Amino acid sequence: MSKNNIKVGLSNKEGQLGFLFTKGGLREGAGRKSIGATKKVSLTLSDEMWGKLEKHCTDxxxxxxxxxxxxxESYYS
Structure with a gap:
């Protein structure tokens, strides 16, 4: 794909940028649906616990x- 086929455009969502291709464009409601609010957190665990978490994710x-x-969710349910 050549660089002439891609444009950067402004979405209707609070000034977020989106990539536009020569066909189509940004559409309201397109993309993955939200399951809730996103908040960034930092989590400190031992290397052993991170290993267990990563193995569970892979498995x-x-x-x-x-x-x-x-x-x-299971803790608070």
């Missing part, structure tokens, strides 16, 4: 976010 084909979200 179950889940992202770290999915695993941690599942742990928190």
């Amino acid at each position: 179950h084909k889940l992202s770290r976010s999915e695993v941690i979200r599942n742990i928190i």
Whole structure:
């Protein structure tokens, strides 16, 4: 794909940038649907615990976010 086929455009969502191709464009409601509010956190765990978390993610084909979200949701349910 040549660089002439891609444009950067402004989305309707608070000035977020999006990539536009020669066909189509930014569409309201397009893309992955939100499951809630996103907040960035920093988590400190031992190397052993990170290893267990990573193994669980690999074994179950889940992202770290999915695993941690599942742990928190099950704790508060």
